[in-house]
Amino acid sequence: MTLIDGKAIAAQVKREIAAEVSEIVARGGKRPHLAAILVGHDGGSETYVASKVKACEECGFRSTLVRYDVDVTEDELLAKVRELNADADVDGFIVQLPLPKHISEQKVIETIDYRKDVDGFHPINVGRLSIGLPCYVSATPNGIMELLRRYQIETQGKKCVVLGRSNIVGKPMAMLMMQKAYPGDATVTVCHSRSKTLVQECREADIIIAALGQPGFVKADMVKEGAVVIDVGTTRVPDATRKSGFRLSGDVLFDEVAPKCSFITPVPGGVGPMTIVSLMKNTLLAGKKAIYK
DSSP: OEEOOHHHHHHHHHHHHHHHHHHHHHTTOOOOEEEEEEESOOHHHHHHHHHHHHHHHHHTOEEEEEEEOTTOOHHHHHHHHHHHHHOTTOOEEEEOSOOOTTSOHHHHHHHSOGGGBTTOOSHHHHHHHHTTOSOOOOHHHHHHHHHHHHTTOOOTTOEEEEEOOOTTTHHHHHHHHHSSSSSOOOEEEEEOTTOTTHHHHHHTOSEEEEOSOOTTOBOGGGSOTTEEEEEOOOEEEEOTTSTTSEEEEOSBOHHHHGGGEEEEOOTTTSHHHHHHHHHHHHHHHHHTTOSOO
16 A cells, blocks of 8 residues: 655645746746635634645745625625736636635636736536646546656556545546546546445545545445555544644544555645645746746
């Protein structure tokens, strides 16, 4: 069993990005600039945005954090999005999700200029992804593809089961694994809460990508010997022994499943660090105008 070390790969990718940014700046080019909008004070979002700001520093990017209280109106937020769209110095930006209930997430996503949508959520980027055109790929699936590539995990002709059908992970993940490329060229099945044959599908899978948000859902009897298991789950579970009062739990019962795997990601330290580094890769592409002029 090989443990996929997302933390080590993320550090390596950040070093590669930083080296490229140094070259760009040395040639008189523009330093990439990422902006982030954070609404409210959700603990998970705060931590995630802080990690993004730190990653920007490590990659040599400029970063701007725009904060709003939870009672910001939808119109105010959309006005700021349009302002960032028009700001030539900002190469890419994100609006941290989830947003308060009184704000339409879809409206916000659609208002973002798709050429600056480094989260890869805009319908134009999603549509281009679905037909294999260059685009910003959403961060978590993109990070998983990077892990498969760096660990040289075989995907061609393999049976891949994606657990979960979210717009952020499940659907784009399935599309990427289907495409005529490496990693990709897999036979993909997407399972979700209504799937009647979910357990059977998992037992036959060469690769399982678990993105359900249900701690400990994937058990040893659902995984065949030699399978590759990618655990996207990061649910906060109460834990009185921790200073924080909680621990992060994946969708996979790691201790039980790991002995059967050829490769497996831990939680934390697997997919999580790659999600942030993928956002950095998209920001570099945005800065270079590599996808959209």
